Amino acid sequence: MAYLQDCTYGKNNVRFLKVKRDPINPKIHQVMEASVRVMLTGAFDVSYTKADNSVIIPTDTIKNTILVEAKQTDVFPIERFAAHLVKHFFGKYSWIAGITVHIEQAKWSKYSVDGKLQPHSFVKNGDEVRVCELVSKKNGDFVLTGGVQGLTVLKSSGSMFHGYNVCDYTTLKPVNERILSTDVDCKYKFDSAKIGSVDNIFTLADSGLFDKVFQSALKITLDRFALENSASVQATMYNMGTDIVNANPYVYNVSYALPNKHYILFDFSWKGLKNENEMFYPSPHPNGLIKCTVGREPVAKL
Numbered sequence: 001m002a003y004l005q006d007c008t009y010g011k012n013n014v015r016f017l018k019v020k021r022d023p024i025n026p027k028i029h030q031v032m033e034a035s036v037r038v039m040l041t042g043a044f045d046v047s048y049t050k051a052d053n054s055v056i057i058p059t060d061t062i063k064n065t066i067l068v069e070a071k072q073t074d075v076f077p078i079e080r081f082a083a084h085l086v087k088h089f090f091g092k093y094s095w096i097a098g099i100t101v102h103i104e105q106a107k108w109s110k111y112s113v114d115g116k117l118q119p120h121s122f123v124k125n126g127d128e129v130r131v132c133e134l135v136s137k138k139n140g141d142f143v144l145t146g147g148v149q150g151l152t153v154l155k156s157s158g159s160m161f162h163g164y165n166v167c168d169y170t171t172l173k174p175v176n177e178r179i180l181s182t183d184v185d186c187k188y189k190f191d192s193a194k195i196g197s198v199d200n201i202f203t204l205a206d207s208g209l210f211d212k213v214f215q216s217a218l219k220i221t222l223d224r225f226a227l228e229n230s231a232s233v234q235a236t237m238y239n240m241g242t243d244i245v246n247a248n249p250y251v252y253n254v255s256y257a258l259p260n261k262h263y264i265l266f267d268f269s270w271k272g273l274k275n276e277n278e279m280f281y282p283s284p285h286p287n288g289l290i291k292c293t294v295g296r297e298p299v300a301k302l
C-alpha cells in the first residue's frame with residue numbers, strides 16, 4: 001500500500017529590490033536585492049491524499065506575504081528578515097509545523113567617483129550572493145545557516161598538487177605550480193544553543209553579529225586562497241573552515257563545496273615551443289567537486 005511519506009511546499013524565487021534611505025540624509029541609500037524561498041510543512045497531508053485544498057495557504061499568498069512583509073519591515077540583515085517571516089507564518093496559520101526560509105542577497109556595492117563614495121550608485125561584480133537559511137519548527141527548534149555562494153576566484157600561482165595515489169588508471173602529472181580556480185560555496189551553521197531562540201536573532205542582528213560573521217568568512221576565504229601555497233583544494237578548504245570556526249564563537253560548523261575548475265596547459269611541443277605555465281585551456285568539464293565540513297571540537301568535560 002502506498003502512503004504519503006513526506007511533503008512540503010512553498011514559493012521559490014520571490015524576488016524584490018528594496019531601497020533603504022538613511023533617516024538623516026535620505027539621499028544616502030542601501031539596496032537589498034533578494035530572492036526568497038519559503039517552504040512549509042505541517043498538516044497539509046489531506047491536500048495531497050484527499051484533494052482537500054482547505055488547508056492550503058496558496059503559494060501566491062506566500063509570495064504576497066514575502067513582498068508585503070519586506071515592504072513593512074527591515075530586511076537588513078537577511079537573517080533578521082528570515083526570522084521575521086518565520087514568526088509571521090507561525091503566528092498566522094496554526095497548522096504550520098515547520099518553515100524553511102532561504103534568502104539570497106545580490107552583492108550591490110557602492111563605488112567612488114573622483115575619490116568620493118557615491119550615495120546611491122552601485123556596482124555588481126559577478127554572481128556572488130550572500131545566503132541564509134532558517135529552518136524552524138513550531139516547538140522552537142531552529143537551525144540558522146549563513147554563507148556566500150557564486151564567488152569565483154582564480155590564482156595563477158601558489159597552488160601545487162603532487163603526492164597523490166598513483167595507479168594504472170593515473171595519467172595526471174604532479175605539479176608544483178598550476179592554476180587554481182573555484183566558485184566558492186561556503187556555508188556556516190550557527191550554534192543554536194548559543195543563539196537561544198528565533199526571537200534572539202533580532203537582538204543579535206541589531207548587534208551586527210550576522211554581518212560580522214559574513215565579513216569574517218568572506219575575508220578568511222579570500223585571504224587563505226591568496227596567501228596559502230595550496231597543497232590541494234582539500235587542504236586549503238579545511239584551513240579556511242578552521243580559521244572561520246576559530247574566529248567566530250557563534251559558528252558551530254563550516255561547510256565548503258568547491259568545484260575544481262581545471263585550466264589545462266596547451267601542448268605547443270608540436271611547434272617546438274615551451275609552455276611555462278602561460279597558456280591554459282579553460283576546461284568546461286569535467287570538474288572536480290570537493291566538499292568538507294569543519295566543526296568545533298566539543299570542549300572536554302573534566
Ligand SMILES: O=c1[nH]c(=O)c2[nH]c(=O)[nH]c2[nH]1
Nearest residue numbers: 161172231232233234260288
Ligand atoms: O586539489 C586537488 N584535489 C584533488 O582531489 C584533485 N584531483 C585532481 O585530479 N586534481 C586535484 N586537485
